[in-house]
Amino acid sequence: MSTTPGTVLDGPALWPAQAHVPSVLGRQLVIEKGEGSYVVTSDGRRLFDGTAGLWHANVGHSRPELAQAAAEQMQCLETYHIFGRYANDQAVALAERLAAMSPISDSKVILNSGGSDAIDVACKLARRHWQRAGRTTKTVILSREYAYHGLHAFGTSIAGLDFNREGYGTESLVPETARVPLDDLDATTALIADIGADNIAALVTEPIQGTGGVHPPQEGYLQKLEDLCRTNDILLILDEVITGFGRTGCMFAAERYGVTPDLLTFAKGVTSGYAPLGGVLVSPQIWNPFYVDSADTPIFRHGATYAGHATASAVALRNLDILEEESLLQRVKHLETQLAEELTGLQARCAGVREVRFAGFLGGVSLVDGADATQVSDQLIEKGFISRPLRGNTLQISPPFITTDDELTDYLGAIEETVMEAVK
Structure with missing residues (x-):
C-alpha cells in the first residue's frame, strides 16, 4: 500500500535523472x-x-569523424571482452596511448564504462593495495567537502554533497569513509590524526571541484595535499573525470598544478561523450605486485562486460586525434x-x-x-x-x-x- 500523499503524476516512461x-x-x-x-x-x-x-x-556535437570511427569499427568488430587471455586491438591501442600521455610515469590503464565506474575501481584498488601489503587496518577513504565523485556505491559514499548520501538507511553505503574540509589543510591534518593514518587507505579529490560549485584549488593547495598524503602513507586519487583531456589547458590538471597522484580517474573528455568510456591510470607502486611472475601473485578482481569496449576505444582514439589536429x-x-x-x-x-x-x-x-x-x-x-x-x-x-x-x-x-x- 502506497504511503505517498497527493496525486501521483503520469509522464513518460523515462525516469529523469537527478531530478525532483x-x-x-x-x-x-x-x-x-x-x-x-x-x-x-x-x-x-x-x-x-x-x-x-x-x-x-x-x-562539439555531431562530429562526422567520430561517427565514422564508430561505424568503421562496428563493421570490423563491435567489441570483444578483455577478461583473462583475451583483449581487443582498440583497447590495447588506447591503453598504450593513454599511458604515454599520463602524468603518472610508467602507468597501467584500467578501462571501464564511465566516471562512476572509475571511482568505484580506484577506491577498491586503493583498499586492495593495502590489504595485499598486509596493512589491513588501512580502509578509510577520505574525500573533500562539496565533492562529487559519481553515484555508484563508492561515489555515493564519498560524496561531499550530503544530499547525495542521504536516504539509504546509513551514513555511508560503503563503510569507513570521511570528509575533510574544502581547503583547510590544518583541519585536514587534524582529522587524519584523529582517524589515524594507519586506518586511512586513500584521499580522493577533484583538482577543480565541478558539481560542488566550480572551486579551483587555492595556490599550492594540491601540492601540499599531496605532501600530506605522502607523509602519512595515504594514497592520493585524483578525480579528473571533468578536468582530463584539456579542460584546464593541459591534458590533465595534474600537470597544471604540479601533482603526481597514485591513481587518476578519467572519463567524459576521453571520448567527448561520443561513447561511454572511462578508466583509471595506475602508478607502478600499485600495479607492480599484481604483475610479479609467480603462482602466488594476487588478482585484482576488476572488469565489466564493456570494459575496453572496442568501438568506444576507437572513438576515444579518434577524439584524441582531433584534440591534437585542431x-x-x-x-x-x-x-x-x-x-x-x-x-x-x-x-x-x-x-x-x-x-x-x-x-x-x-x-x-x-x-x-x-x-x-x-x-x-x-x-x-x-x-x-x-x-x-x-x-x-x-x-x-x-x-x-x-x-x-x-x-x-x-x-x-x-x-x-x-x-x-x-x-x-
Whole structure:
C-alpha cells in the first residue's frame, strides 16, 4: 500500500535523472540534434550548449569523424571482452596511448564504462593495495567537502554533497569513509590524526571541484595535499573525470598544478561523450605486485562486460586525434584568458553576482540570494543558452573547446542580462 500523499503524476516512461520529478514533468527539453557548440530541441529551439552537456562535449556535437570511427569499427568488430587471455586491438591501442600521455610515469590503464565506474575501481584498488601489503587496518577513504565523485556505491559514499548520501538507511553505503574540509589543510591534518593514518587507505579529490560549485584549488593547495598524503602513507586519487583531456589547458590538471597522484580517474573528455568510456591510470607502486611472475601473485578482481569496449576505444582514439589536429588545448588557453577577463568584468558590473570562479575553460558564477540560479538557468534557455545550477547558487560555465570568441561573449552577456533582470 502506497504511503505517498497527493496525486501521483503520469509522464513518460523515462525516469529523469537527478531530478525532483514533479518539478520537471511537462517541462523537459528533448534534445534531438547537435551542431558543433549548439543543440536543437524537438520543438525546434537552437541552444548554445554552455555546459558541453555534462562537462563532456569538448570537441562539439555531431562530429562526422567520430561517427565514422564508430561505424568503421562496428563493421570490423563491435567489441570483444578483455577478461583473462583475451583483449581487443582498440583497447590495447588506447591503453598504450593513454599511458604515454599520463602524468603518472610508467602507468597501467584500467578501462571501464564511465566516471562512476572509475571511482568505484580506484577506491577498491586503493583498499586492495593495502590489504595485499598486509596493512589491513588501512580502509578509510577520505574525500573533500562539496565533492562529487559519481553515484555508484563508492561515489555515493564519498560524496561531499550530503544530499547525495542521504536516504539509504546509513551514513555511508560503503563503510569507513570521511570528509575533510574544502581547503583547510590544518583541519585536514587534524582529522587524519584523529582517524589515524594507519586506518586511512586513500584521499580522493577533484583538482577543480565541478558539481560542488566550480572551486579551483587555492595556490599550492594540491601540492601540499599531496605532501600530506605522502607523509602519512595515504594514497592520493585524483578525480579528473571533468578536468582530463584539456579542460584546464593541459591534458590533465595534474600537470597544471604540479601533482603526481597514485591513481587518476578519467572519463567524459576521453571520448567527448561520443561513447561511454572511462578508466583509471595506475602508478607502478600499485600495479607492480599484481604483475610479479609467480603462482602466488594476487588478482585484482576488476572488469565489466564493456570494459575496453572496442568501438568506444576507437572513438576515444579518434577524439584524441582531433584534440591534437585542431590544437584544442591551445584554444582552451586562449579561451581561459577571455573567460577570466569577461567574468571579472561581469562581477564588477552586476549586483546580482556574489563571486566568480574560473580555471581553464571552466567557470562558476555564484549569485546573491535575490537571484536564483535555477530560475536564471530557465530564463537563459528562453534566450537561447544553456547553463546549469550547481551547489552554492552557482551557474555552470563549461562550453565546448570549439567555442568562438563571439559565442563566449554572447553567452556571458546573456548571463549578465538575465541576472540583472532577476535582481531588479
